[in-house]
Amino acid sequence: MSNIVLIGFMGVGKTTIGNRLGKLLKMKFVDMDRQIEREQDKKISDIFAQQGEPFFRDLETRMLRSLTASENIILSTGGGIVLRPENRELMKRIGTVVLLEGSVNTVYKRVRLNKNRPILKHKNSKQQIAKLMRERKNFYHLSADLRVSINHKTVMMICEEIVEKIHKGEEDV
Ligand code: S3P
Numbered sequence: 302m303s304n305i306v307l308i309g310f311m312g313v314g315k316t317t318i319g320n321r322l323g324k325l326l327k328m329k330f331v332d333m334d335r336q337i338e339r340e341q342d343k344k345i346s347d348i349f350a351q352q353g354e355p356f357f358r359d360l361e362t363r364m365l366r367s368l369t370a371s372e373n374i375i376l377s378t379g380g381g382i383v384l385r386p387e388n389r390e391l392m393k394r395i396g397t398v399v400l401l402e403g404s405v406n407t408v409y410k411r412v413r414l415n416k417n418r419p420i421l422k423h424k425n426s427k428q429q430i431a432k433l434m435r436e437r438k439n440f441y442h443l444s445a446d447l448r449v450s451i452n453h454k455t456v457m458m459i460c461e462e463i464v465e466k467i468h469k470g471e472e473d474v
Contacts, residue, residue: 302326302467304374304396308444310434311380311418312411313401313451314459319377322460329374333364333382345379349419358385365391381420383440392444397470399463400445404452405431446470 305322307315316332323330334345337360341348348357361379365388368376376395382388392398409427412418421429442448447466451459 302328304328304371304376305463305467306392306396306398307375307377307401308383308392308398308441309380309401310403310408310430310437310441311421312408312415313403314411314456315377315380315401317456318401318451318459318463319375321456322463323375325460326375326464330377331368331371331374332377333361334377334379337361337364344417346417346419346422354419361385362388362391365395369394371395380437383437383444389440389444393446397467398444398446399467400441400448401459402441402448402450405434407452408434 305328307319309315319330319332322328337348338344341360345357358381361382362385368374369391378392382392405427409430412421413425420433447470449459449462449466
């Protein structure tokens with residue numbers, strides 16, 4: 302199977318799903334945010350606070366560039382990765398881009414207590430989440446090869462659906 306790139310809004314479970322998929326498919330799981338934190342030796346919230354968002358976005362793009370030659374990986378990305386056209390192109394080069402979609406309610410329940418998400422700092426209300434989701438929706442759709450809804454599904458159900466859809470896509474070619 303070709304590489305899989307997971308995209309989607311904060312809190313849809315990209316890391317959890319990626320981790321499980323990696324085990325199921327015996328592929329290497331790479332979590333971009335965690336990798337950036339390791340390389341910078343700082344939490345995402347501190348990178349945003351000390352160096353600013355554009356610096357973080359550059360780190361994301363640089364990491365995607367470095368991953369274009371990878372094989373047999375499941376890549377989970379940060380929620381804002383779709384904002385740059387260059388990132389969208391790089392992700393397509395890396396593999397099949399899978400969009401995980403969740404409702405405002407599902408996302409709200411998962412992110413409201415988390416403090417390591419600077420984009421939602423002080424504005425993790427349902428209204429703010431809904432607004433940001435609306436603003437980004439088009440970019441997620443532009444980036445995705447296929448979409449999977451996560452609402453009311455277990456991790457296993459979501460993984461199975463992803464694998465099924467990828468296989469189907471490969472048959473259709
Ligand atoms: C961001 C999402 C975060 C992280 C950073 C910015 C965003 O990743 O990359 O805080 O702009 O949506 P998760 O989607 O894993 O929370």
